[in-house]
Amino acid sequence: MSVPTIVVHRDADILAKAVAARIITRLVDAQSAKGSASLVLTGGTVGIATLAAIAETPARDAVDWRHLDIWWGDERFLPDGDPERNETGARRALLDHVDVDPERVHVMLGPDSGLTAEESADAYATELRKAAQPEDHGPAPSFDVTLLGMGPDAHVASLFPGMPALYDTRPVTAVHGSPKPPPTRISLTMPTIQASREVWVVAAGAEKAGAVRLALSESGTMQVPAAGARGRSRTLFLLDRAAAAKIPPGLGRIASP
């Protein structure tokens, strides 16, 4: 797994805009190299703000949206269209404004599908398995970029400290009793996250500074899930100054003005 590179921006607004520009460039590069790209979205304030920043960036049209596979790192187990669903936030912020191929927008199904949370997780695992290529050497694609927000408790996706989902080795899992509402969620598991080519953890605000410090130290993944948020070839921690305030000295970082 790759050692994190830390990039610090002035505030949450600049952070979202900078991550948006970075995503556009990364997707254009991936599509130039292989004709398509894959991006895993996250919920949360910075995650959605980043999508809105992409929508507002003229360079967004450099991305071939028809040849982009969109996945989610996690989803709240709520009916289609519920404002609390990560999918709803992503559609409002970006997906409704660009020409994505609906067949390549892979949503995690909610209870209105008639599936239980476990069945929805299994259905997503099947979709991942269908999308995996031989060179991925696993049950899920090696996503070009997996975006992850991070909670003050260092959770990523819906993998919360000490909870059973962190021990699940299947590609996707159902989460019950989430400390962050709503209680029932669907989440990629850590092995699926770690199969990504690149993992980008995005965090802003002083309340995240302690979790950032732990995530960048030699912490255990079970108690500090963000410590396991690592990509096969690249890991970025994209932070604002407040979230970076407690980074251990000596860790390489690029502080933007």
Ligand SMILES: O=C(O)[C@H](O)[C@@H](O)[C@H](O)[C@H](O)COP(=O)(O)O
């Ligand atoms: O479904 C969710 O809530 C998210 O996927 C979750 O993992 C989120 O990204 C973090 O909790 C950070 O959220 P904030 O950026 O709003 O603090």
